[in-house]
Amino acid sequence: MKFSKGFLQTAALMVMLAELPEHTxxxxxxxxxxxxxxxxxxxKTAKKxxxxxxxxxxxxxxxxYALNHAIDEITFYDLFQAVESPEAFASGYDLTGIRNMFISPALTEHYVQITGNIFKDAENALKNSLKSHKLSEIVPLDQQGEILQINWPAQLAQSQEERPNE
Known part of the structure; x- marks a missing residue:
């Protein structure tokens, strides 16, 4: 399993919004x-x-766009739920290999159940980890410990003026 590019970009988008001065x-x-x-x-991501x-x-x-909550109220799980598929991680997997390695239907179902439980445990561990981490952990702070404020609209306008041929 790997995180999608969209999920990682969502975290970056949220950091940019967190850095905006108030009412910007x-x-x-x-x-x-x-x-x-x-x-x-x-x-599409912003709509989600x-x-x-x-x-x-x-x-x-x-x-x-602006944040709708304080950065210490937003978890990585919130971001994950917003932009990733709601389908369980441990669903839709193909257990043909496990089913084919046992002759006994009882053994097959026993080990398929164990495998499914392992996948569900892994899913729950990942979800719990994402729930335990907040957006505030990756938002840069200034020397006073406050959110580093960046006026992104002005910053982007300035960079456009410096590179007018793009």
Whole structure:
């Protein structure tokens, strides 16, 4: 099992939103440019995060996206649930190899059950680990221990001025 690229990009997106000064929003185009992902892809991810209640969207000239909760209230499991498939990790696996290695149906079902339980235990361990870690763990802090504030809209506008031919 590995985390999807989308899940990892979601964590980066959330950090960028956490760094925004209060009452500042980041537009989807700005986010997609800064992250180097397609605008359409970013909008789909943002919709999932909005639907999950993790971010808010403001439709106005100065609007865009912002966090909807404090960074110490958002777990990695919240992000995972928002953007990954709701299907259990330990479902849909093919146990043909296990089924074919036993002649006895009783033995087959016994070991298939054990294998399924191992997979379910692994899934629960991963979920519990994701639940125990907060977004606040990866948001940079300044020298005073406060969230490092970055005015991303201004920063991105400045970088565009420095590279006008892109």
């Amino acid at each position: 929003y980041l537009k989807s185009g700005e986010l997609s440019h800064a992250m180097g992902v397609s605008h359409t892809y970013l909008q 995060l909005k639907d999950a209640g993790l971010i808010k969207a403001e439709a106005s000239k100065n609007g865009g």
